[in-house]
Amino acid sequence: MPQHSRRVLRGIGLLCALALGATACGGSDDGNSGDKKVGSADIKSALKKGGTVTVWAWEPTLKQVAADFEKKYPKVDIKLVNAGTNNDQYKALSNAISAKKGVPDVAQIEYYALGQYALTKQITDLKAYGAEKLADSYSPGPWNSVKSGDGGGVYGLPMDSGPMALFYNKKVFDKYKIAVPTTWDEYVEAARKLHKADPKAYITSDVGDAGLTTSLLWQAGSHPYKVNGTKVGIDFTDAGAKKYTDTWQKLIDDKLVSPVTGWTDDWYKGLGDGTIATLPTGAWMPANFASGVKGASGDWRVAPMPQWEKGATASSENGGSSLALPELGKNKELAYAFVEYANSGAGVGTRIKNGAFPATTKDLNSSSFQNTEFPYFGGQKANKIFAESAKNVPTDWQYLPFQVYANSIFNDTVGKAYVSSTKLTAGLKSWQDASAKYGTDQGFTVEK
Structure with a gap:
């Protein structure tokens, strides 16, 4: 969801x-x-x-x-x-x-x-x-x-559940002879190639979203939250977080992500006309494509999530x-x-x-589930990809016991990286500090 x-x-x-x-x-x-x-x-x-x-x-x-x-x-x-x-x-x-x-x-x-x-x-x-x-x-x-x-x-x-996959516009990828990325480095290169070929087209849209960010951190092997009852740790400086910030910062710096807010009319329009060419999100998305982007039926396909390391198979949940x-x-x-x-x-x-x-x-x-054909995705049996993704979700991720509040301040902290000179690393540090202060104010013991 x-x-x-x-x-x-x-x-x-x-x-x-x-x-x-x-x-x-x-x-x-x-x-x-x-x-x-x-x-x-x-x-x-x-x-x-x-x-x-x-x-x-x-x-x-x-x-x-x-x-x-x-x-x-x-x-x-x-x-x-x-x-x-x-x-x-x-x-x-x-x-x-x-x-x-x-x-x-x-x-x-x-x-x-x-x-x-x-x-x-x-x-x-x-x-x-x-x-x-x-x-x-x-x-x-x-x-x-x-x-x-x-x-x-x-x-x-x-x-x-929402095991993640990469939804991509095959029509656009074929038009510009772009290979479907299997790593996030390849994803950045695909973004550059696409935007160079058509300055109005972007690899994806992102104006700062807590759900997407935490899902990508999860997939990258980051463990920003450690929770033991009322004792919590918040730290966005581990190796997994660095993988995410190093890669996503390139997309932001080179203006390779569309500045269109998700779930708006403009967002659906971009998915329909090819100016938003991919969407890394949860397996619940097909119904939203079918109802909200009807005109692009047959253009889109599903692929496994790009990996942070070549040959890896890690996934994560979104929703x-x-x-x-x-x-x-x-x-x-x-x-x-x-x-x-x-x-x-x-x-x-x-x-x-x-x-x-x-x-x-x-x-x-089940074979009936995995062999279901999706007419919207050109008859592709997308559930096979979703089911494989579900198997590859690391089980050691934790959310804060006040994650609802933390997510609500995401755009006041990390979101600044999308609209100013603030870097993602600084935005995450600001998010960390603000979340820690709130936790302390609510009676949690926040470990530094």
């Missing part, structure tokens, strides 16, 4: 002073969480008894999943509510938790935002429901994103969400049953048929 709509949401997941007993902020009175183990018999009994499960989610494929679940379990009513996409929902969820009123039983939470809710114990550890048994069911990137850093808890079940159980929600057994059905059971197939990209290895590896 794209992460292009970011706002400053001070206090999301940080409604209590973190150093002063966060459990009081998100504690539940229903006794269904904590150390209590909930067996399959408890869940079956709950399904037989029935009840209402309120689900806050913006993902459209859940509508059919909810209908199918109700058909299978007639006494259960799934109340699906769109409380807004990502940040709008997080604000509403945090307000409900603070008021201890109107909290949903299930909430869609993106991977980068999940940690802050887990740390403050505002969402339920699903190990009590046996969720850890599903570990091998998911590709490594999404599963790592729903686990706590110490491996102690599972705070959601992966709903989808993706989980379904979690807010600690103040009711009907925990029913809520978990729905989450497991939607994200691990029959609901996964339903969502795939309606355009979702799975996080489940069984589906990623």
Whole structure:
């Protein structure tokens, strides 16, 4: 799921002073969480008894999943509510938790935002429901994103994933006899060749995006964030970060990236007319091409991500969400049953048929999934590339427990490298310092 709509949401997941007993902020009175183990018999009994499960989610494929679940379990009513996409929902969820009123039983939470809710114990550890048994069911990137850093808890079940690939305009590449880049050095050379041949054409668009930057750092082997409970480390000076800044700075200095903001009309126009020739992003993108860039059907193809070192195969994630159980929600057994059905059971197939990209290895590896032809991409079996990318996502990436805030200040820090003489390294240092200050102000111990 794209992460292009970011706002400053001070206090999301940080409604209590973190150093002063966060459990009081998100504690539940229903006794269904904590150390209590909930067996399959408890869940079956709950399904037989029935009840209402309120689900806050913006993902459209859940509508059919909810209908199918109700058909299978007639006494259960799934109340699906769109409380807004990502940040709008997080604000509403945090307000409900603070008021201890109107909290949903299930909430869609993106991977980068999940940690802050887990740390403050505002969402339920699903190990009590046996969720850890599903570990091998998911590709490594999404599963790592729903686990706590110490491996102690599972705070959601992966709903989808965004393993990265390089979408490229084959028509443009063929016209200018440009080879599809397999390394980022080759990508820079392709950018130069393209822009020289057509000054109106750019290899990609980028005006500064936290999601893209963190995905590229992840792929480069950088580990800028180290999180252990309320102790966090922030450092953008490791070797992986240097690979990224050295390469991306060339694109910025030589004005080889289009200054067009993503998800705007001009951006869709550029993808359609060939003036934006590639897009490194998550596997959820095909549906957006088909709906937003209809006129370029047949022009585009998918390739593996360029590598930072020749011969490597590393990838990373860009986007993706989980379904979690807010600690103040009711009907925990029913809520978990729905989450497991939607994200691990029959609901996964339903969502795939309606355009979702799975996080489940069984589906990623199935011949029917991998052999699906994409008419938009000239009949290419693009899922093979996406599935291979999912296998090659390093599992040691961590997000900050206040990543939502950190992302919201990205353009005030790193973004300056795109509009001034500020270098990416200086921008990342500014981002590091501002994020560290915020973390300290919120009660975290920020290690230098």
